[in-house]
Amino acid sequence: MPIYLYIDHRSAIHRLHPTVKVFALFVMFWSVYWVDHPLALLPLGILMVALAQTTGAWPNFYRLRWLFILLIFFTTLAWMVFYRRGPALINLPIIHLSRASLVFGFGRGLKLAELLATSVLFLSTTKVEEFTAGLQRMGVPYRVGFAITLAFRLAPLFIDSALTVVQAQSLRGYDFNRGGPIARARRYVPVVIPVFMGALRKANNMAMALEARGFGISAAPTSYIDFPMRARDRMAFAIVAGIGVLYFGIYYFGYGAIAVN
Amino acid sequence: MHELRLMWRNTRMVVLCAISAALYAAVLVPFKVVPLIPGVTELRPANAIPIVCSFLFGPAAAWGSAIGNMIGDFFGGVGPGDIFGFVANLMYGYIPYKAWRIIADGQSPVMRTPGTIAKYVMVCLAASVLCADLVGWGDNLLAFRPFSILGNIIIFNNMISALVLSPLILYGVYPRVRAGRMLYTDVMPELRERPRAIRLAGLAMLLGGELGAWAVGNLVSTGYWIPAFLPAGFAISPYDKAIAVTVSPLILVALAGAWLM
Structure with a gap:
């Protein structure tokens, strides 16, 4: 699975201010x-x-299509074990198959799938530096934002290093696929160690380079990247806030809940 | 816990935090497509990384664990429950080195005596149980998933990685990092500990709180035990209100213990 999901599409959503996207x-x-019923989540x-x-986030x-399907299916199933309310439609061991448990479980599955969809959509339209800029605008200290950005940037490099070590070891005849799951996991330890040490070798140089550039001198450093707030961002902000208010209203006025008979 | 704040003033610790996060995410993300129970958890050999980093980088690893998990969460769907996941992983990276300093100060975690092995298992278990408690409690509070599923799977998943993979990585990496003077005690020599008696009391509170939360969470979320003082309306699935009343105080005790350590 790639670590970046960003798709450069230049859509209106892509061009929104990062703070609006984080909001x-x-x-x-x-x-x-706030809502439980699948119809309210629809x-x-x-x-x-x-x-x-x-x-253009379809790819x-x-x-992740199977993740979405399995997420809904297994969440529905799990809640049919624990949500034992309403008259049972069929008598089954362990599972309590009632209309209420089915609707509740499916609603939970749909909720989690929508949360996954939100994160996929967010990552498809937001660059890492936009994400951290949005967090900083919301009060997260810039050092924390920097660590998040750096971690996002370093992770693919470490994956690449690990793959290089795997290929090098395989060429020397090292078999990564021998044994059961635990034995196979243990065979990857010789891959992790050089990646770890390579990363640590970078750490010292990186810290010196950062300090040479004045990292940490100012509590509010300036940035080359500027994100001005435009009229469309304010409008998007209002629409998004409206959705939030609407859904709280649905809950407050008693809609969106599941009736248990 | 003051070092969790102080470390952000040290550029080298900020870089080590990013490296810990990136290493964690680099192993976490590829395994997102290998779910154990879809929508609940996936195979997580990456959980070995926070334990290793904790012994090496201390507070930087705690933040690295939280940030690395957040990066991973973006690929499995973020949601309100991930706020609990962030705190849980912060503790998963924080507890091992703190508890180790109380029960085995001065000893190397790669020593292979029965005493150090027992202490190592204990600190990993303490970290895993608190991590599982926080995620299980949070997700059940939000009525996303029952405590009894997450609370147990996370302990199992964390302990497998901590016992099977972490010692091998530590064995390869720890002596080299110590020789390179890159341990957190070398990078942040200004760190000061509370008096030992207070730290021991903190550890006792942590263990009492987290084990109590785990037991009560399991009993309440499965409906086996509902305290008599709870109103009847709380004793119905998904038991979110019952979990809030019964488990929250124990979680607070555990967190207060971690703060005193």
């Missing part, structure tokens, strides 16, 4: 949290599909 991410969490699902189409959704 939209939180509003999605908020909206999904409009958000449709919105996700429409946004995936607009932003990422297609790549």
Whole structure:
């Protein structure tokens, strides 16, 4: 699985201010949290599909299609074991198959799938530096933002280093696929050690390079990347906030809940 | 816990934090496509990394564990529950080195005496149980998934990695990092500990709180035990309110213990 899902499509969503996108991410969490019924969750699902189409994020959704399907299926199944409410439709061992448990479990599955869709959409339309800029605008210290950006940037490099070591070891006849799952996992330890040590060798130089450039001198450093807030960003902010209010209203007025007979 | 704040002033610790996060994410993300129970958890050999990094980089590894898990979460779907995941992973990286300094100060974690092995298992178990408690409690509070599923799978997953993989990586890496004077005690020599008696009390509170939370969480979320003082409305699936009343105080005790350590 690639570590970057970003797709350069230049859609209106791509061009939004990073703070608005991070805010939209939180509003999605908020909206999904307040309702339980699958029918109440459906409009958000449709919105996700429409946004995936607009932003050209389909390749990422297609790549994760099985994760979406299995997520909904297993979450529904898990709640049919634990949510033992409503009259049983069929008597089964362990599973309590009632209308209420089915609707509740499916609703939970849909919720989690919509949260996954939100994160895929967010990563498809937001670069790492935009994400950290958005977090910093929301009060996260820049050193933390820097560590997040650096971690996002370093992770693919470490994966590449690991793959190089795997290929080099395989050429020397080292068999990574021998034994059961635990034995196979242990055979990857000789791969992790050189990657680890290579990373640490970088750490010293990186710290010196950062300090030479004045990292840590100012509490509010300037940046070459500027994200001005435009009228469209304010409008998007208002729409997103409206969705959040609407979903809280649905909960507050008693819609979106599951009736148990 | 003050070192979790202080470390951000040290550029080398910021870089080590990013490296820990990137290493964690680099192993975590490729295994996102190998779910053990889809929507609940996947195969996580990456859980060996925070334990190793904790012994090496101390507080930088704690933040690295939280950030690395957050990067991983973006590929399995982020949601409100991931705030608990962030704190849980922070603790998963924080507890091992802190607990080790209390029960085995001055000893190397790669020593192979029965005493150090027992202490190593204990600190890994303490870290794994608190991590599982926080995620299970948080997800059940939000009624996403029952405590009894997450609370147990996470302990199993963490302990497998901590016992099978971490010692081998530590054995390869720890002596080299110590020789290179890159351990957190070398990078942050200004760190000061509380008096030993207070730290021991903290450890006792941590263990009592987390084991209590795990036991109560399992009993309540499965409906086997509901305290008599709870109103009848709390004793219904998904038991989110019952979990809030019964498990939250124990979680607070565990966190207060971690703070005193």
